[in-house]
Amino acid sequence: MAHQVPEDGTLLPLMEEFYTIQGEGYNTGKAAYFIRLGGCDVGCHWCDVKESWDAELHPLTPADIIAENALKYPGKAVVVTGGEPLIYNLDYLTAQLQAKGIKTFIETSGAYPLSGHWDWICLSPKKFKSPTQQVAQKAHELKVIIFNKSDFEFAEHHATLVPEGCKLYLQPEWSKSKEMIPLIVEYVMNNPKWEISLQTHKYLNIP
């Protein structure tokens, strides 16, 4: 039976929540509580969490409980990810978190309209479903996954859509890392407005 996810964002399909170290991008190395919401229809063939795609496999959970769970840990930052978290209205969840003094970070493809109150927005745009202008204009960080050579051009195009001062990252697609890292290193040395982001949690063997 299909989930009836209420539009007010008080119930959300929760796949998993875990306390770890942010492995990627600008906030790499910081302790954070991860909230992974189920549901994504963007369809990246190299996605490293395909188990998240079917929202119906993940129980509808009160946003109040999710926010309370985040408070149990000493780190005062939450990363909302998925799946594609912006499928849902995140206004209520992020208001609860911020009211408790927790910083709110999101990992998004930007393929859906922006909702929620965010201290940090990481936009990772995808060829399979373009980001909305709304999300691109609010991004603090643009993190483009490099799967093949054509992704550098894709990255430059998206760099024109984000605000001045937005941090720019190139991150190797995990299975192509060996091949792509040398190209990314050369690209960043020649185009130093970009920086390298690695999935450091995978090297550290942590969630």
Ligand SMILES: C[S@@+](CC[C@H](N)C(=O)[O-])C[C@H]1O[C@@H](n2cnc3c(N)ncnc32)[C@H](O)[C@@H]1O
């Ligand atoms: C699993 S996604 C979930 C959030 C959102 N759907 C998105 O794509 O931004 C979290 C981050 O992991 C990145 N990612 C997913 N699979 C990857 C892979 N195989 N190699 C490198 N990065 C990957 C995404 O681009 C995104 O930045």
Ligand SMILES: Nc1nc2[nH]cc(C(=O)O)c2c(=O)[nH]1
């Ligand atoms: N440690 C850790 N850092 C991450 N940064 C983004 C992740 C994600 O899957 O959204 C992720 C993740 O799954 N684990």
Ligand code: SF4
């Ligand atoms: S948008 Fe994110 S969760 Fe969805 S398929 Fe792509 S990487 Fe996976």
Ligand SMILES: [Mg+2]
């Ligand atoms: Mg991940």
